Amino acid sequence: DAGVTQSPTHLIKTRGQQVTLRCSPKSGHDTVSWYQQALGQGPQFIFQYYEEEERQRGNFPDRFSGHQFPNYSSELNVNALLLGDSALYLCASSLRTSVPYQETQYFGPGTRLLVL
Amino acid sequence: AQSVAQPEDQVNVAEGNPLTVKCTYSVSGNPYLFWYVQYPNRGLQFLLKYITGDNLVKGSYGFEAEFNKSQTSFHLKKPSALVSDSALYFCAVSFILTGGGNKLTFGTGTQLKVEL
Numbered sequence: 529d530a531g532v533t534q535s536p537t538h539l540i541k542t543r544g545q546q547v548t549l550r551c552s553p554k555s556g557h558d559t560v561s562w563y564q565q566a567l568g569q570g571p572q573f574i575f576q577y578y579e580e581e582e583r584q585r586g587n588f589p590d591r592f593s594g595h596q597f598p599n600y601s602s603e604l605n606v607n608a609l610l611l612g613d614s615a616l617y618l619c620a621s622s623l624r625t626s627v628p629y630q631e632t633q634y635f636g637p638g639t640r641l642l643v644l
Numbered sequence: 645a646q647s648v649a650q651p652e653d654q655v656n657v658a659e660g661n662p663l664t665v666k667c668t669y670s671v672s673g674n675p676y677l678f679w680y681v682q683y684p685n686r687g688l689q690f691l692l693k694y695i696t697g698d699n700l701v702k703g704s705y706g707f708e709a710e711f712n713k714s715q716t717s718f719h720l721k722k723p724s725a726l727v728s729d730s731a732l733y734f735c736a737v738s739f740i741l742t743g744g745g746n747k748l749t750f751g752t753g754t755q756l757k758v759e760l
Binding site: 532534559561563568569570571572573576578583584586618620622624628629630631632633634635636637638640 | 674676678680685686687688689690693695734736738740741742743744745746747748749750751752753
């Protein structure tokens, strides 16, 4: 049973560029969440996708956008990159249930983005 | 604001000794708490969660956590530490999102070092 996969594993960009990160959820999962983990910090919630729609966003600007496809995979796009966007970007998948507080999120290995 | 705190940046323990990684929470209403572990250059791996019921929760790899409502704590424990347990541990609290699903808010992490 394949877990959550992410690509690419590493990425180097320059300020002002745009980047697209990809995520395939764990088999049977229908919900994808994205998190940003800066060095030495805990992951911060960016947004969540379910039924191909962004359901809720954390405290991140509109430069961060995403998409979910019919097969539940997802992309995270970041425009106009800033030095401060350098971080590990984590994708997590879960199965939507009638008791959301019990839903467990399973994380992928992450994409490490370096902005120069 | 609802949050979790991990008061120790690092915990050192000798192999074979019991280990405890501390987490306290500040949540209005019922807390839904999770523990994850992160190995170098890897994503987060789910260890266990507390939803309701027994205050002692058993999880993966021999880990368990004790929920204490009066002390607002959810400490991670293992009776006998292994060198391979050395990693970064995160406590998290689950929040229900508008329209369903949940997001995780993480602590700052505790680096566990198990020495021979």
